[in-house]
Amino acid sequence: MDLLEYQAKQLFQQVDIPVLPSQSISHPKELKNLLIPYPIVLKSQVLASGRAKFGGVKFVENTIDAIAAAQYIFNLQIEGEYPEVILAEARYDAENELFLAIMLDYTLKKPVLLGSSCGGIHIDTLLENLQTCVIEDTFSPFYARRLVKQMGLSGNSIASVSKIFEKMYHLFIEYDLDAIEINPLGVNNNGEVMALDGKIRINDYALNRHPKLLASFTQENINNSSPSFKLLKIDESSNLAVISDSVDVGIFTLNGLLNKGQKTNSYYVISSENKENQEESLNNIFADIFNNEQIKVVLINIINQWNLAEFFVEKIKQFYPLEIITKLPRSEDRADRATGLRLFDNKNQVKRQSFPTVRKVHWILRSISAKDSIDPTQLTGLPCELINDFESSIEIISSIN
Template sequence: MDLLEYQVKEWFGQIGIPVLPSQRIDHPTDLKRLKIPYPVVLKSQVHSGGRLKAGGVRFVETTIDAIAAAQNIFNLPIGGDLPEVLLAEAKYDIEQELYLAVVLDTALCRPILLGCPEANIDWESVGEKMQHVVVEQDFSPFYARRLALKMGLQGALIQAVSSVIEKMYDLFIEKDLDLIEINPLGINSTGQVMALNGSVRVNERAIARHPDIALMATKMVNRYNGNCRHQNLSDWDGVELNGKIGILGNGAGSVLATMDLVSNAGGKPGICLNLRHASPIEPSPTTFRSRLEKALLIMAADKSIQVILINLLGSIPQASEVAEVIIDFVNQQKSELQPLTSSSNGSKNKRDKQSLIPRLVIRLAGSDFDIAKKELAGLKCDIAIEVVDNLDEAVNEAVGFVKTAASKK
């Protein structure tokens, strides 16, 4: 979960990292009550990069100019994202800019301190300019000073920058972060350092341990769901597209790979959900079974979904119960549709059910699913269920059904 700049600056201020006087702006008229002396800079609060080039950062000298600029920024999409909040911040005259970061290296399973004597760096050509220090044991100020020296800093600047790095690391550990970044750290003519922009990425699996972060995450989810067709998709690691093939998987990689295969085969993915984890902000524990049950109901509730493509592989808890969940789902859908089709003749009844209930294409890979595959393969019902071993075959089956259904209309 990535935070917006104004949220990052609040954390910086609380832990003692130097930040400029600033004020959150929810509406252009808030600038009439601005407590920061002019000149100020107005910044669009979006997750997308390139705000300055896109026009999302404006320097203003008066209240009239500030209100006019704010109105423009509020209506300026950056990377497809419109800001709901602006940040008004005091102007700062700098003579030097640095880059600092603390990041979790998943290969080493250790935090790494990063520093560069230049800000706004081009990662493809940064080369030897970027310095790093691996925090191999319990953290001490030694690591921060070592990075400052490797960056070529001298005199009082070593202590000033080292102090910022120490506090960044403290925040990194305290909040269970994957990344904390200051880009740039500004230095003025007197040697004073100032965090002019910051980024923070929270480890999603740690959100539940921090009530304040969980509250922030809930607000973000609610804001996103205001424009979402399915309010309960906030409980999932997934995406909502506009195709007719719903995808369920037990891993982000398998879900993305299945989406790519569907697209390459000429199909269009719809709702795509990763069942491996529950929502990071879900307060109550969940099981794989409960997540599969809920996901199937979400798919069935979306009448645009014609096929549910289930791709499960590897080892999962409650693998033997997968068939039971799917069979219960099919029986529930049949019973709910029975009153709607009871007045039709037998053949018409069968066609109605097949058009109203999504077709199930199921690919189960792994010995854990042997029992489930046998039960599903022997299932006899008037709702189409295809159980296949090969993912390519499953994708072709799903895409082919949608194309056939479209040609009959």
């Protein structure tokens, strides 16, 4: 699981890696009550690289400029990703910028320290000056000092930068990280340092060992998510999506899946407090799932307040009406369509309404009260299974994968 910059800096603070005063912003109007003195920098909180190059980093001098810049950043797509949060941060004048990182080398099966005396956005220059140091056995400050000297640093910078490496390594081991990076680490003329940007990747299989960490960032990401439904993107390589009607149930589900080696692509939570808004939320969730071609399996694990399971069954029926599943061969008199297919009744070939978002997704529905409220015959012919226990859902997911 990759953390956003502001989340990584929260972990930095736990081990006293210095970071600037900052405030996360979920709407431009929040800048009217900003607690940080100007001038500030506004940074798009997305996982994509090259934020500054694409315009996702803005320096501003006052509130009016900050609101205008925030509105621009919130509507700026960077590599297909829009920010749900912007980080407002104090300005810092660095005399030098460094690159520091620790990564797990899966070939060597050992951590590797990486450092460059040329940090920042100029990647070619950074790589030309990159130094590495493999941690052969137990970590020692010796490794950090040796790498810092290889980077060409001198004076007070040797001690201060070495200390940052030690603190980064503590986080690396404490939270089972795949990678931790500070780029840039600002250094002033007194040798004092400041983490100006940071990235952290937590090993997915280790998340179950850190439930408080997962719960913290899951809840935070969900709170800053879409108003119609709450979404947490976790691992884009996975083909599994999870839907729940409770954050607690969702965290239990994600941890349970991780314990069995199952990664999750996306987690959706739908509020069960307002029955009137549920259908709109479900429409948006289904649209988001169908728009993500990576998702092949959806686990719906719900408490089932307001008979929410019935909503899901009806919604699945809307997308998979039994009489329109067959796709006919292309013929000369058939006009091109955006989706490339037309849907027909199997018996009389009468043209039916087309559903451009229809594609095969396997749905697994588990609910505390679903067994009592849903007749299994309602699911006949649909790509949906009704199950009673969580272990069975994991077995089904494993068999599909």
